[in-house]
Amino acid sequence: MPEHDLFSVNAVLFAFAENGHLDSAKVVFSKMPARNLVSWTTMLGALSQFADVESTFEEMPEHDVVSCTCAIAAFSRHGHLESSLELFHAMRVRNFSTCTAILSGYVHCGLLKESERFFHDQMPQHDLVSVTTLLVAYTQSQRLEEASCLFDSLPYVDAVCWNAIATGLSQCGLLDETTKILDKMPLSLARKVFQTMPLRSVESFSVMLTAYAQASSPSDVFDSFEEMKIVEMPDDSCFTLVLMASSQVGEPNVGGSYFNSMRLDYGVAARKQHYCCIVDMLGRAGYLHAAEELVQTMPFLPNSWDWTSMLSSSRGDRIWKNGARVTKRALLSGPSDGAALVLLARSS
Known part of the structure; x- marks a missing residue:
């Protein structure tokens, strides 16, 4: 098969595999007159969600670090940690992704000590993915102090990392700690985490x-x-x-x-802040006399901020004839505050 045709077929194979159309991917793969390492690795990745990945890996005429890493991740996902370790130790060349796949295998099998040992002793470097993987191990084992220390040590975090720490704390029933994490999150992510919280x-x-x-x-x-x-x-x-x-x-x-x-x-x-919210609400809606009356009758002594807030909530031609009187009250309540004068001047 010409190289450009093989490239095109591999692209189709990858598209089916990437979008979960396994049966279609199998048909394309079985009808290919020629296959290269990319073809086999793509099919291996498609089958990684299923138990028959080992037979496909053994059928491959050759392996590289990518295909081996893919197989290790698949073995670990299905609980075959021994197969993952056997392949890992047999590899002459490994990369960072290979090490992360092994770490994920330890975590998936609930082996926290082995996860820690491998992370600290055998991984030459760490990135956000590997740190998040260990973070998941800590939260799953309810080692929350270690999880928090590891999380706080990160120079930056992504959505997966945020979700790992928040979900772990929530599942352990630590609502105060989870709330503190939610308060630091970007809104879109906080919403997703909040919706999945069991408590x-x-x-x-x-x-x-x-x-x-x-x-x-x-x-x-x-x-x-x-x-x-x-x-x-x-x-x-x-x-x-x-x-x-x-x-x-x-x-x-x-x-x-x-x-x-x-x-x-x-x-x-x-409380006073509740009354102030109502005053602001009435002012924004144009009920200025009602707002003024509420400020005068609420069971709290109004200050300069309360009167100025009422002026601020009024816009343009909504400033009514008593605006000057309200401004005077604001100045009398806090003579050093000129905000009321500025608001009145802008409205005139």
Whole structure:
């Protein structure tokens, strides 16, 4: 077969194998008039999810470090660690991926001591993949102190590494530690990890509510809060976040409903930050007189920030005729703060 034709057939074979079409890959492979090492290695990789990989490896006319590494990984995946080690020691040339495949085999078989020994004594160098593999071993064995130290020593982490440490902590029921990890994660990854957590606490829900609020995603705040109400009792900080989300979407009725439910259904006493959220919500929605009245009647002494916040929530022509009076109150509450004057000047 001409070399360019073999290249094309190998490409088709790889496409079938990569997309999980094993039967089609077998048909293409069986009809190939000629095969090279790439053909065999591609088929070996396709079969690596199944138990008949060993016979395919033995049929190969030649082996290289890539095919051997592929076989080692497949043997380990199916629990044949002895076969993996036998092939590993028989190899004259190994690369970093080969060592990582052996490490994965130890971890897959639950051999923590052997994993540690191989990682420290036989691997010439370490990358994020190998470190994450050992991290999984620590979390599976509930060696969480070692897992945390290893995680903290990393100069950078990827999604797999984040998921390994968070999932391990969560599965051990360590919700406080898991929550701290969630708080450090990128939002998209934190969402995925949070959704797979077998147990969730008020704190972990609060972390996600905060992340959604900071990302200006009020719909996610509402969804997460409603989910939380089914399994946990929201605390005052959670209500603050959902009131902030209500303010973002300019829905006083929604925010008012949460505010009333906080006191009547959950017995959570309204704090000043809850009232401030309602004031901001009313101002954003254009109910400026109601906002002013609430600032005056709430059971807390208003300060300069409260009055200035009300001015800030008003936009353009929404500044009403009493704006100057509100500005004066802000200055009297905190005469050193000129923000109120700036807001009034910009609106005029």
